[in-house]
Amino acid sequence: MEILETVRKFCFDCMEEHDVQRVRLPETVTFKGEEVEFAPTYEYCPHTDNLLETEDLIKANDLAMKDAYREKRALLTSGDIIRIRKQYGISQKDFSDLLDWGKATITRYENHQVQDVAHDAILRKIAEDPKWFMEVLEKSRHKITERAYGKYLENAMKAFSKKENWYLTTSIEAHYAGFQDEAIRGGVDLDLSKVVEMINYLAKKTKYLYTVRLMKMLWYSDMLHYKYKGRAISGLVYSALPMGPAPEKYDCIVKLEGVHYEIAPVGENLGFRFKTQSDFQVKELARSEVEVLDQVISQVGTIKTKDLVSSAHQEKAYKRAKGNTPIDFCWAKDLSLAVPAP
Numbered sequence: 434m435e436i437l438e439t440v441r442k443f444c445f446d447c448m449e450e451h452d453v454q455r456v457r458l459p460e461t462v463t464f465k466g467e468e469v470e471f472a473p474t475y476e477y478c479p480h481t482d483n484l485l486e487t488e489d490l491i492k493a494n495d496l497a498m499k500d501a502y503r504e505k506r507a508l509l510t511s512g513d514i515i516r517i518r519k520q521y522g523i524s525q526k527d528f529s530d531l532l533d534w535g536k537a538t539i540t541r542y543e544n545h546q547v548q549d550v551a552h553d554a555i556l557r558k559i560a561e562d563p564k565w566f567m568e569v570l571e572k573s574r575h576k577i578t579e580r581a582y583g584k585y586l587e588n589a590m591k592a593f594s595k596k597e598n599w600y601l602t603t604s605i606e607a608h609y610a611g612f613q614d615e616a617i618r619g620g621v622d623l624d625l626s627k628v629v630e631m632i633n634y635l636a637k638k639t640k641y642l643y644t645v646r647l648m649k650m651l652w653y654s655d656m657l658h659y660k661y662k663g664r665a666i667s668g669l670v671y672s673a674l675p676m677g678p679a680p681e682k683y684d685c686i687v688k689l690e691g692v693h694y695e696i697a698p699v700g701e702n703l704g705f706r707f708k709t710q711s712d713f714q715v716k717e718l719a720r721s722e723v724e725v726l727d728q729v730i731s732q733v734g735t736i737k738t739k740d741l742v743s744s745a746h747q748e749k750a751y752k753r754a755k756g757n758t759p760i761d762f763c764w765a766k767d768l769s770l771a772v773p774a775p
Contacts, residue, residue, distance in 0.1 A: 434458045437474065446478040446485045453478065464502050465547075471501035492545070499547050508553045511543050517560045518543075521588045523581075530576045531569055563592035564600070598690035605682045605689075612670045612681070617759040619655055619665020628667045628680075629691040630717045631726065636693070636707040638730045643697075644687065644705050645676060646738050649745050650729055652678035652760075656750060658725040659765040661772040666722045673754035677745040681759075724773040732770050744769070 437455045444453050454477040461470050473494035475484040486494065500510040509517075518528050518539065525539040532538075532555065542548050548556070559566045567589045574582045602625060609623045628651075635650050636642050642650075655665040669680040680686055687694065687705060697706040715723060733741055745751055750764035 434477070435472075444476070444478050444480070444485075445487075446476075446483050447480045449480070451480065456484070462498060464498060467502065467505065469498055469502045469505060471498045473497060495545060499545065503547060508548065508550070509556055513560075514539070514542050514548075514556060517556055520560065520592060521563075521566065521585050523585050523588075527577050527581055527585070531573045533573065561599075563589045563596055567593065597688075601685045601689055605685050608682050609668075609670065612759065614759075616761050616763055617670050618668050619659050619762045621664050621666070621668045623668035624717070625686075625689060627717045627722075628669060628686060629689055630715065631667060631722075632687075632692050632707060633709040633713050634715065634718065634723070634726050635730065635734075636709040637713055638727070639734045642707040643699055643738070644683075644707075646741060647687075647707055648679040648683060649677055649741050650733065651680060652745065653729045653733060653768075653770060654722075654726050656748075656762065656765045656768050657729060657770050657772060658722060659762045660768050660770075661725055662721055665762060666718070666725070671760045672757055673751050673760055674757060677742050678751055678760055721773075728773045729770065 435457045437457055439452050439454050441450065441452050443450045455474060456477045457472045457474050459470065459472050461468055463469070473486075474490055474497075475486055476490070477484055496511055500512070503510050518525065523531075525543065526536055529536050529538045529540075534552070538552075542552075559569070567586065570582065570585055570589060577585075605625065606623065612618060631651060631654060632647065635647065635654075639646070639650070651667070651669065652671045655667055655669060655671070658664065658666045669686075671678040671680055686692075687707075692707070693709060694705040694707045696703050698704075718726070733744065736744070748764075748769060749767040750760050750762075753764055754760045
């Protein structure tokens with residue numbers, strides 16, 4: 434028995450005023466046909482050696498037991514549901530109305546009723562996907578006031594902004610799930626943490642790193658490491674685009690969390706100039722991978738962008754690929770760049 438606190442109060446067990454202990458102890462009960470272990474809280478009277486449940490403790494213990502059951506069944510707890518609702522600053526009634534559930538459904542879930550699996554899945558979707566919640570909000574906006582709609586939409590947009598990297602990562606990984614051929618992945622699975630570190634390393638060592646140059650240097654790095662060690666670095670799939678090799682979903686890749694850039698002039702236009710933070714350190718890349726990045730920087734890092742594009746166009750790997758299709762790493766053996774010296 435764990436003593437949580439001792440308070441002097443009137444004891445409804447012995448009907449006297451004295452120090453009453455609030456205690457917690459483990460119990461096992463059967464709920465919905467399953468044994469559930471949890472730790473209810475009681476008031477303990479040392480005069481009678483009895484445990485007492487006040488009305489508030491009865492409610493709290495019932496909820497604690499049901500939350501323990503939820504955890505055992507991998508369902509959201511009452512606290513989880515409250516946090517999801519507060520994520521959008523939405524009232525219990527409005528939340529139920531937007532989801533077209535009974536008006537008191539959310540209130541019951543937060544206080545005493547265990548949700549079913551279908552409702553649990555919907556609540557999880559809302560927690561993980563603010564964009565989907567915005568769609569629900571728009572569809573059911575007639576059920577709430579305009580003031581409430583504006584408040585919930587603003588909160589959802591803030592949550593959406595915070596989840597931007599999750600959306601980007603999910604989009605990239607979903608796209609790459611379609612590339613199962615190891616010959617176009619360089620024999621490794623996609624590793625976005627390495628991709629981000631490659632970009633930062635190249636940005637640190639290359640004075641003027643804009644998008645076109647970055648795409649080519651990433652490709653040369655993966656191809657050269659394949660030539661050197663028989664495997665690529667990142668797992669990126671490169672396609673033969675008109676401007677040369679570029680990773681699939683490069684437009685999402687450059688916006689990943691941890692990639693830093695500024696908008697800067699590129700001729701008569703504007704473009705992304707990549708940079709790195711002063712405290713950047715290599716954590717994900719292996720020694721051979723850093724050696725290859727240094728080799729690429731040494732050989733093509735300072736040549737003019739148009740010359741780099743031309744050089745990439747002359748590579749057999751690029752020439753062998755049909756327009757806008759993935760480039761096979763088997764041609765890395767013919768890459769013009771030399772591998773690092775032993």
